[in-house]
Amino acid sequence: MADPSPVRGPVVEADGISKRFGATVALRDARISVAPGESHALVGRNGAGKSTLVSILTGLQNPDTGTLRFNGEPAPAPGDTDAWRTRAACVYQRSTIIPALTVTENLFLDRQSTGAMRPIRWKQLHARATGLLAEYGVDVDPTARADNLTVEQRQFVEIARALSLGARFIILDEPTAKLDARGIDKLFDKLRSLQEQGVAFLFISHHLQEVYDLCTTVTVYRDARHIITAPVTELDQHALVEAMTGESTRDAEPAWSPAGRTRPDDAPLLEVTGLSLDGAYHDLSLTARPGEVVGLAGAAASGNVRLGETLAGLHHPRSGTITVKGRPVRTGRVPAALAAGIGFVPEDRHIQGLIPQRSVAENATLTVTDQLGSYGTVLPSRTRAFAERMIDDLDIKTPGPATPVSALSGGNQQKVVIARALATDPQVLVAIRPTNGVDIKSKESLLGTVREVADAGRSALIVSDELDDLRVCDRVLAMFHGRVVAEFAHGWSDEQLVAAMEGMTGPTDPKEPNAPHH
Known part of the structure; x- marks a missing residue:
């Protein structure tokens, strides 16, 4: 068993850390201190400086100013990889395990x-x-x-590898992004047991409830600066969000709300009947009407993501039909789905959504290149003009359309992915976990964009296990092991929906949202 004897002082202490990249100030006089055996949360909006701090704490970047100490000793020399590995490790959202x-x-x-x-x-x-x-x-x-291995097993292997090198300070960067509720419970149980052995964690997450579930201390960064460090028991969620945004949220209302403009007698824009995909879902039917945002809630094994991908043409179902505006869609073909009027926001923008070395304009217009030129040649001027309109419409923060998309924050990268999905003016927008890994303000903006699709008389389908994603929906279908097990009208409680997603009994009270009917 690892030596659980306490270390005197912080396991890591950074003070007065500043870092510039050209004209961009990434960190300005930032600080953080983590005690042995502590789970310490680091939160902030995209662009707050969290990633830069992680790169400094793991030796990938050198600070321009400031001091960094591990267990009271100065940090290793730059480039001394073996020494850095014995001090700190990071388990990234994108696993470094080689499959x-x-x-x-x-x-x-x-x-x-x-x-x-x-x-x-x-x-x-x-x-x-x-x-x-x-x-x-x-x-x-x-x-x-x-x-x-499962996602959480890969994380455990990464943590064990870091500990075997001697590191007793581990950074967890969005570790729950791809875990369902059971996986999160397993991860947190493991982290708590390691804390008892003196291992310290820096927990970076956009899921604020997890900060309260796991951590004892929270540090907030905003605009490249340290804002506050406090025990989580002394900072409620309103105060935490205010520290992250610099704005009061106690009386704020979201920019969107379910409009309820759809009528039960409207003909569906999207109709799915008897759809089955081996190993994912069976005999599934649903509809989405004009003006309606429908949620498809479910944990990792529910089949909801595979269903969303099927609608976009990524999988060929064994049986069943998909129609848009009453016209059959040829399944298993992405071009057919696009031609039928289905826009798609994939689950992972890094792997499925973006070409990082290409510009914002190129990424945003990939689905409409046939409209941007003549005689088979794409005209840069048309691409730029089209992209500029989408940048304005979605308020994408970028120096310009020619900027590499990799230079944008996570929230703005996601806006580019959604811009591309909307470029074809789709009748149905299918968005899988549309706010994954973005800050609270970007979440509101992205969900507002999805809501606007429906408010314009089209339909949207949000596929997610994130409750905040699903609050924008007019109704939510809960999936469990490949089947829809419950349907909820707007106004559902967290307990109701989570219970249905976990395979427990759905709503039965006639005053509550109704059980499935499609």
Whole structure:
């Protein structure tokens, strides 16, 4: 078992940290201090300076000014990778585990043998991996390929790898972004047990309730500055959001609300009948009418994401039909879905949504290149003008259409993805977890954009397990193990919806939202 004896003073202490990238001030006199065995939250809007601080705490960037100490000792020299690995590690939202390798190979990457010319003794290495995983209570077969692990198991392997190098300070960057409720519970239980061994965590999340569930202390950054550090018990959610935004939220109303303009006798814009996809969902039917935002709620194994992707043409269902405005859509073909009037916001903007080295304009107009030129040639002037309109319409914060999309904050990157989905003027917008990994103000703006699609007489489908995403919906269908198990009108309670998503009994009181009817 790791030595649980306490370390005197903070496990990490940063003070007066400033960092510029050209004319951009990424951090200005920032600070943070994390105690041994503490879960310390770091929150702030996109662009607040969190990512820059992480890169400094892990040795990837050097601060322009300020001091950084680990366990009271100065930080390692720049470029001393081995020394940095013994001080701090970061488990990123995008896993660094290599799927094609085994758990053992990932745990001991670049240190499989005792010397460059010495053979790898696999039996001994697997035994070391077994002992290491057992030491930290990670129930994973060391001989298993990493691509067969669940998301939380991969996170546990990354944490175990960092601990095996000697690090007792671990940064968790949006660790729950791809976990369902059970996965989050498992992760938090593991983190609490490691805290008892003296391991300290810096927890970075846009999900503020998780800050209260896991952490004892919270630090807020805004506009590259440290704003406040306080015990979470002394800072309620209103005060926390005010510190993040600099604006009072106690009397604020969201920019959107379910309009309720759809009428039951309106013909559906989108109609799904008897759709089945092996291993994902079975005999599923739903409708979305003009003016309506429909939520499709469900945990990771519910099939809701695969259904959303099927509507966009990414999967070919075994049976069933999809129609838009009464016309059948050829399934399993993305061009057919686009031609039928289905716009799509994918689940992961980094992998499925953006070409990072291309400009904002190029990314935003990928679905309409045929409209931006003549004789098969795309005209840069038309692309720029089209992109400028979308930048204005969605209030995308960018120096200009030619800016690489990778230079934008997460919230503005997501706006580019939505802009591309809306570029074709779709009849139905399908958005999967549209606010994943963005700050609270960007969430409101993005959901407002989805609401505007419906208010203009079209339909939208939000596929998510995030309750805040689903509040904009006129009604929500809850999925469990590939089936719709309950339907809720606007005004549902968190307890009702979460219970249905977890496979518990749906609403039965006639005064409550109705059970499924499609």
